[in-house]
Amino acid sequence: MRLSLLPLCMVIVGLTGCTTQYKPVEPFPEKPQAQHPEKLRKPAHRATPVxxxxxxxxxxxxxxxxxxxxxxxxxxxxxxxxxxxxxxxxxxxxxxxxxxxxxxxxxxxxxxxxxxxxxxxxxxxxxxxxxxxx
Incomplete structure (x- = not known):
């Protein structure tokens, strides 16, 4: 009986060890253009008719x-x-x-x-x- 519990305990300890190491991934920071598009977007240069x-x-x-x-x-x-x-x-x-x-x-x-x-x-x-x- 001890031999069958040993692998089960090892798996449980291994899984708990992995969850304590887990750090949630932060979402990508927003680009400055998305925050203030009217301030950072330059007007497109239109060629004047020549x-x-x-x-x-x-x-x-x-x-x-x-x-x-x-x-x-x-x-x-x-x-x-x-x-x-x-x-x-x-x-x-x-x-x-x-x-x-x-x-x-x-x-x-x-x-x-x-x-x-x-x-x-x-x-x-x-x-x-x-x-x-x-």
Whole structure:
């Protein structure tokens, strides 16, 4: 009889020992954003529409301020990848101009070149970011 009680007692002692070692897991702390979402959430930066001017004569009688040079590129990494796109290069140039708070870009040149290291071919657009006041 003692031999059959011994394993039972060992199991009971083992189980009680495990329960005294048990520490409840704390729930995950709440993220600061969940507590005050209106204070910590930054407004999404919306790119302002940037008008493209290809002819400098279009800017006659329009007051503007030059904010600096901007450029946009689209790279074709190898002969098998998709070809470079001038429209993509223009859009990237407009996005860079919008980060300068420009509302217009005077395009100086857009061309596809193949002499750039790192790109098989590359579409490049360069222009001036402008703040035109109406």
């Amino acid at each position: 008008q493209l001017y290809t002819n400098p004569a279009d800017l006659i009688n329009k007051p503007f301020r030059d904010l600096g040079e901007v450029s946009g590129e689209d790279c074709q990494t190898n002969a098998q990848s998709s070809p470079p796109n001038l429209n993509t290069a223009r859009k990237r140039m407009q996005l860079k101009a919008s980060t300068l708070k420009a509302n217009a870009v005077l395009v100086h040149q857009c061309e596809v070149i193949s002499t750039n290291s790192g790109c098989y071919r590359q579409a490049v657009c360069q222009g001036s970011a402008l703040k035109v006041t109406q």
